[in-house]
Amino acid sequence: xxxxxxxxxxxxxxxxxxxxxxxxxxxxxxxxxxxxxxxxxxxxxxxxxxxxxxxxxxxxxxxxxxxxxxxxxxxxxxxxxxxxxxxxxxxxxxxxxxxxxxxxxxxxxxxxxxxxxxxxxxxxxxxxxxxxxxxxxxxxxxxxxxxxxxxxxxxxxxxxxxxxxxxxxxxxxxxxxxxxxxxxxxxxxxxxxxxxxxxxxxxxxxxxxxxxxxxxxxxxxxxxxxxxxxxxxxxxxxxxxxxxxxxxxxxxxxxxxxxxxxxxxxxxxxxxxxxxxxxxxxxxxxxxxxxxxxxxxxxxxxxxxxxxxxxxxxxxxxxxxxxxxxxxxxxxxxxxxxxxxxxxxxxxxxxxxxxxxxxxxxxxxxxxxxxxxxxxxxxxxxxxxxxxxxxxxxxxxxxxxxxxxxxxxxxxxxxxxxxxxxxxxxxxxxxxxxxxxxxxxxxxxxxxxxxxxxxxxxxxxxxxxxxxxxxxxxxxxxxxxxxxxxxxxxxxxxxxxxxxxxxxxxxxxxxxxxxxxxxxxxxxxxxxxxxxxxxxxxxxxxxxxxxxxxxxxxxxxxxxxxxxxxxxxxxxxxxxxxxxxxxxxxxxxxxxxxxxxxxxxxxxxxxxxxxxxxxxxxxxxxxxxxxxxxxxxxxxxxxxxxxxxxxxxxxxxxxxxxxxxxxxxxxxx
Numbered sequence: 001x002x003x004x005x006x007x008x009x010x011x012x013x014x015x016x017x018x019x020x021x022x023x024x025x026x027x028x029x030x031x032x033x034x035x036x037x038x039x040x041x042x043x044x045x046x047x048x049x050x051x052x053x054x055x056x057x058x059x060x061x062x063x064x065x066x067x068x069x070x071x072x073x074x075x076x077x078x079x080x081x082x083x084x085x086x087x088x089x090x091x092x093x094x095x096x097x098x099x100x101x102x103x104x105x106x107x108x109x110x111x112x113x114x115x116x117x118x119x120x121x122x123x124x125x126x127x128x129x130x131x132x133x134x135x136x137x138x139x140x141x142x143x144x145x146x147x148x149x150x151x152x153x154x155x156x157x158x159x160x161x162x163x164x165x166x167x168x169x170x171x172x173x174x175x176x177x178x179x180x181x182x183x184x185x186x187x188x189x190x191x192x193x194x195x196x197x198x199x200x201x202x203x204x205x206x207x208x209x210x211x212x213x214x215x216x217x218x219x220x221x222x223x224x225x226x227x228x229x230x231x232x233x234x235x236x237x238x239x240x241x242x243x244x245x246x247x248x249x250x251x252x253x254x255x256x257x258x259x260x261x262x263x264x265x266x267x268x269x270x271x272x273x274x275x276x277x278x279x280x281x282x283x284x285x286x287x288x289x290x291x292x293x294x295x296x297x298x299x300x301x302x303x304x305x306x307x308x309x310x311x312x313x314x315x316x317x318x319x320x321x322x323x324x325x326x327x328x329x330x331x332x333x334x335x336x337x338x339x340x341x342x343x344x345x346x347x348x349x350x351x352x353x354x355x356x357x358x359x360x361x362x363x364x365x366x367x368x369x370x371x372x373x374x375x376x377x378x379x380x381x382x383x384x385x386x387x388x389x390x391x392x393x394x395x396x397x398x399x400x401x402x403x404x405x406x407x408x409x410x411x412x413x414x415x416x417x418x419x420x421x422x423x424x425x426x427x428x429x430x431x432x433x434x435x436x437x438x439x440x441x442x443x444x445x446x447x448x449x450x451x452x453x454x455x456x457x458x459x460x461x462x463x464x465x466x467x468x469x470x471x472x473x474x475x476x477x478x479x480x481x482x483x484x485x486x487x488x489x490x491x492x493x494x495x496x497x498x499x500x501x502x503x504x505x506x507x508x509x510x511x512x513x514x515x516x517x518x519x520x521x522x523x524x525x526x527x528x529x530x531x532x533x534x535x536x537x538x539x540x541x542x543x544x545x546x547x548x549x550x551x552x553x554x555x556x557x558x559x560x561x562x563x564x565x566x567x568x569x570x571x572x573x574x575x576x577x578x579x580x581x582x583x584x585x586x587x588x589x590x591x592x593x594x595x596x597x598x599x600x601x602x603x604x605x606x607x608x609x610x611x612x613x614x615x616x617x618x619x620x621x622x623x624x625x626x627x628x629x630x631x632x633x634x635x636x637x638x639x640x641x642x643x644x645x646x647x648x649x650x651x652x653x654x655x656x657x658x659x660x661x662x663x664x665x666x667x668x669x
Contacts (some may be wrong), residue, residue, distance in 0.1 A: 014241075033163045035076045044081060048138060050631040051116070054656070060084070073293060110404050112151060112362065113660040118144060118633070119364055120602055121305070123168040123177070124357035126213070131362060132158075132177050134165045139548060139608065146179060146193060153661070158192050159199065164601050167208050167305075169355075170194070172215030178563060180207040186223055186553050197242055203232070208251060217280070219261055221249045222445065229261060243285045252409075264303030269384070269505075272466050273303055275313060277335040286335045287439035288313070290328050293337060295466075305636075307356035309666055314344065314361060316352040320414075322368045322395055323350040325361075327666070344666075348518045349396050349659060359666045366659030370398045370635055372412070372425075373654045374626060377645065382591045384627035384650060391425075391651070392416070398638030399653050400445050402493060403427075404452040405539075405648035407587060411448035411455060422446045422457060424475075427646065435473065443471070443489035449497050456500055456516070458490035470502070472516055483519045488512075493537050495562070497612040501535050501544070511546060513566075523567040525560065534582050534642050537562065538589045543617055544568075545576070545583035545592055554579040557594045562618055576610055576619045582634075582642035589614055593626060593645060596612040603633040603657055607643065607650070626650075633657055 035041045038501030041063065042049045042225060053516040055061040062080040063071065112131055113119060117138035122238040123661045129151055137155075143162035158171035159165065164182040171178065176191045181199075202218075203209060209220035211234065216231045227242035231254055235458040243249075246265035250273070253262040259280050266273040274292055278285040291301040294317050302316040302323065304307065312329045325344040328337055343362075345351040354361055372391035375384045392398070397546045401412045410425040422435040422443055432457040435446075435455060445458040455475055461467040474480070482589040489504035489512065498517060504510045509532050511525035525532050530548040533555075537544050544562050549555035560568045576583070580594040582604070592612045607627040610619040632639055632654035 002181050035081075036074075038074060039205060041074070041076050041081070044076075044078065044625045045085070051138075055630050075634060081145070084400060094295070097220055102465040108665055110151075110378040110663045111660055112663050113149065113155070115155075116658055116660060118280075118603060118658050119366070119661060120144075121166055121179075121353055122362045122364055123169045123170055123355050124360060124663075125174040125194075126172065126357055126360050127174070128357040128360040130170070130174065131661060131663075132168050132170065132194075133364075134168065138658075146177065146192070147178070156196065158196060164597070166601070169210045170397075171211045172213055178209050180209065182554065189220055206230075208249065210254055212254050213256055214258040216258065219252050219254065221252065223551055223553075229263060231280065231585065242280065242282055243276065246278070246285060248273065250304055253271075253306055253308045255308060256310070262306065262308050264306065265658075270465055274363075275303075275306070288330055288335055288337060290315070290330075290337055293341075293458075294326075302352060304471055305353045305355070305609065307354040307361060309356045312666075314354045314356065314666075316354065320399060322348065323352050325351045325354055325363055326455075329489045344664070350657075357668075360663060362661055362663045364659060365662050367656035368395055370396070370653055370655035370657075372398065372401075372637070373632060373650060374649045374651045376649050377586075377626075379648065380627065382586050382593075383624065384607070388629070388632060388654070391430075399638055400447075401640075401642070401644040401651060402447045403644055403646060404448055405450035406452075409448060410644075410651065411446045413444050413640070420444050422455065424448070424455075438441060445492075447491040447493055447500065451492045451497060454494075454497065454516075456491040456494070458487070466505075468505070470500075470514070483514065483516060487514060487519075489519070492535050495537055495541055501537060502534065503535065509533055509542070524562075526567050527570060536584050536642065538585050538612075538614075539587065540589055541615065542614070543589075543612075545585065547581040547583060547594075548573075549581075554597050557581065557583045557592070559583075559592065559617060559619070561614070574618060577608070577623055581609070582636070584643050584645055585612075586645050592644075593643070593650070594618065595643075596637070597636075602635070602637045604636045605629050605633045624633070629654070631656075 003402045033043055038049045042052045045052055056063045062084055063074050063076050080156045115138040117135045119133055119135040122133040133147055134144050135147055136142045145157050146159045146165050147157055148157045162633045165179055165230040169178045174565045175194055177194055178191050180187050181190055186205050187207045189206045189209040191200040191202050192199040203220055205223040206220045211218055219229050223229055227247050228241045230239040230241050232239040245267050249263050249265040251264040261278045262280055263276050275288045275290045276285040296303045299317040299319045307314040309559050311332055312327050314327050316323050326341050327344055328341040329339055331338045349365045351363050351365050353364045373389050377384050396415035398414040403410050408427055410427055412423055414423055423432050425432045443457045447624040455473040456518045458470050469485055470483040470487040472481050489502040491500055492503050494502045502512050502514050502516050504512050511532050512521050513524045514521045528603050530550050532546050532548050535544055535546045543559050545559045548555050556578045558573045559576055560573045581595050583594045591609045592608055593609045596606050608623045609626050610623050611621050613620050635655055643650050655664045
C-alpha cells in the first residue's frame with residue numbers, strides 16, 4: 001500500500017506525462033513571442049486546454065491575465081513556457097528515479113490507462129488481459145464512449161454515439177461486451193463485438209446485465225418491473241425472475257460457479273439497501289449485512305458496482321476523507337461477514353467501480369477535489385461571464401447549498417476538516433465559520449432560514465431501518481431542538497421561518513413540508529410512477545421546481561404552484577425541460593436554471609435556463625445557454641450538488657473527477 005500512496009501523492013506525474021509525447025518547446029520553434037489564448041498555449045505545449053489549465057492551477061504554469069481587458073483574457077510567453085517545461089522535466093525524472101528505488105509492497109499496482117480522462121465502469125475479460133471502460137479520452141467536450149484496451153497496449157474505440165453508457169461486462173467467452181445505454185425512451189441492454197462492430201440490442205427497457213461465467217445465462221434488471229433480477233437464456237430469449245422480493249436492484253455480480261448472484265438492493269422502501277446473495281435455484285436471498293456494518297462504522301457504501309473475488313466482496317465506501325476500496329470476506333456457507341474488512345486503497349484519489357477477473361482487480365481512480373466555485377452572471381441576461389473563481393480548498397465531500405434571503409450568508413456541508421461539518425460563509429467578506437456541534441456528531445444536509453436566524457440539519461441513525469431525525473439550531477444563542485426521532489427525510493429549503501421543505505425517502509422519493517413548531521408533515525409532491533428530487537422554492541415562495549424521473553429514464557425539470565392544495569396534483573405540474581435535472585432559481589425568480597444530463601450520468605458540465613413568467617407559472621421562450629465547463633465538472637452522483645444563484649453570481653459544487661484505470665493483484669486472505 002505504501003507504493004500506492006506514493007503514486008497518488010504525485011498525480012501529475014502519473015496522470016499526464018508520456019515519454020513519447022514531447023511538447024512544442026523541444027521541437028525547434030522559436031521561443032520568442034506571445035501566445036494570446038488558452039488554445040494557443042495548449043497547442044504550443046502539445047496538450048489539451050483543460051490539461052494546461054490544470055497545470056497553471058496546480059503546478060505553476062506561467063500564465064498571465066490581462067487586467068485591463070475582459071475577465072478571462074490570458075497570455076503566456078514562449079520563453080517562460082520553455083523554461084517551465086525544462087524544469088518540470090528534470091523534476092519528473094528525479095521523482096521517477098526515487099520511486100524506482102522503493103521496495104515493492106503488496107498489493108502491487110499497475111496503471112492501465114494514461115489519458116487522465118473522465119473514465120468510469122471498467123470491466124476485465126475472464127483472463128484479465130483485456131480492459132473495457134467508458135471514457136471521454138481526455139478530449140475537451142467529447143462525449144464519453146466505450147473503449148477496449150489490451151493490458152499494456154493501445155486503446156480502441158468501440159462506440160461512436162453520444163449516449164450514456166454504463167455497466168460494462170464481458171461475455172463468458174470474451175467475444176462480446178455487454179453494456180447499458182440510454183436512448184430517447186429508456187435504458188436498454190446492448191452487446192458489441194470485442195474486436196469492433198455494430199452494437200446489437202439485447203434487451204429493451206433493461207439495465208445492469210451480466211452473462212454468467214459458464215455462459216449459460218444472462219442476468220439483468222427490468223426497467224418496467226424493477227423487482228428482483230431476471231434470468232434469461234444466453235441468447236436473451238425468455239426469462240424467469242429470482243429474488244423478486246428485492247427492489248431497486250443497483251448492481252448484479254455472478255459468483256464464480258454461476259450458481260448465485262450478488263445484488264445491491266433492499267426488500268422494502270423503508271429499509272436500507274445492502275448486499276444480498278440470491279441463489280439461482282430460486283431460494284430466498286440472504287442479506288450479508290455488509291452495508292449495515294459499514295454504516296454503523298460511519299461510512300457510506302456505494303452500491304453502483306462491486307466485485308466478487310473468491311470468498312470476498314470488494315466495494316467502494318465513502319468517509320469524510322473520500323471514496324476508497326474495501327474488501328470484506330464472507331463465510332461461504334452462511335454468506336455472513338467474517339473478520340474485519342480491509343481497506344485496499346488510500347490517499348486523496350477516489351477509488352470506485354471495481355471489476356475483477358480471478359484475483360486481478362481493476363478500478364477507476366479519479367481526482368476527488370470537490371470544492372465551491374463561483375462565476376459572475378450578467379444582471380440583465382442571467383448568463384455567466386468571466387473565469388471561475390475558487391471559493392474553498394481541500395478534499396472531501398461537499399454539498400447542500402442554501403442561502404439567506406438577502407444573499408449574504410451561505411450554509412453548506414463539507415468534510416474537508418476530516419469530519420462532517422456545517423459551514424456558514426459570509427459572501428461579502430469571504431470569511432467562514434463552522435457551526436458549533438452542540439447536539440451530536442454526524443450532522444449534515446443543512447438548510448438556513450430566510451432570515452439567517454435558524455439552521456435546520458438532518459442526521460441518519462444507522463440500523464436495518466434508518467432513522468432520520470431533524471434538528472433546528474438557533475444561531476444567535478447556539479441552542480438546538482429536535483423535531484422528531486424520525487422525520488423520514490432530510491431538509492432541503494425553508495419556505496419561511498416556520499415551514500421547511502424536506503425530501504423524503506421511499507422507493508420513489510417524495511417531497512413534503514414540515515411544520516418546525518409542531519413537527520407535523522404534509523405531502524407536497526408525490527407520484528406513483530416517478531421519483532422526485534432536488535426541490536427548490538422560488539424567491540417569492542409561490543413556486544417549487546424539482547426534477548422527476550421514471551426508473552431507468554432521464555429526469556425532467558418541472559415546476560408547480562405552492563398553495564393550500566396538498567399534495568399538488570400532477571395535473572398542475574409544468575414541464576420546463578427534458579433530460580435535465582438539479583433546478584435552481586435566479587435571485588429575482590425570473591430565470592429557472594438547470595443542468596442537462598449529457599452523455600454521462602455521473603457528472604455534469606453545462607447550465608441552461610428558461611425565462612419564467614411568475615404570474616402564470618409558465619416557462620417562456622427557448623432555453624438559453626448560461627455556462628459550460630470542460631475543466632471542472634459537477635459531481636451529480638453526490639446528493640445535494642445543485643448550484644445556487646445570488647444576485648451577481650452562480651455558486652457551484654465542482655471538481656476535477658478525472659483519472660485513470662488501475663489494476664492490482666489481490667492476495668488470498
